Amino acid sequence: MHPSRTRTDPLCGALEATPDLLAAHATSEPSGGRSSSSRICTVCGSIFFPRRPEARACSGKCRMNASRSRRVNDLVARIEAAEVRLAEAERVLGEARLALGGLRELATLGSSKVMP
Helix, strand or coil: CCCCCCCCCCCCCCCCCCEEEHHHHHHHCCCCCCCCCEEECCCCCCCCCCCCCCCCCCCCHHHHHHHHHHHHHHHHHHHHHHHHHHHHHHHEEEEEEEHHHHHHHHHHHHHHCCCC
């Protein structure tokens, strides 16, 4: 039976990523069909042997946490950009209100003052 990709790697959380452990585990042989080089999980910081060359997380749990973090960061960036656009729109609206006030003042003076 093929192992599940979401199953937590046995090394996940068992090792802290320190320089001594990195040197010791870089030379150790992995089990199964895994890559021969160890990596550090970008989420939890543990050392793991990736099953795929592009793997950045040690387990499905860490991969999902990284995905959620990216989505939250994207949403925060979109909200901040919307706030900047809203502030600009408020500034332009204030300028338009001032211009409209000037036009209203001209209208109250009467057409005889504007045109001869």
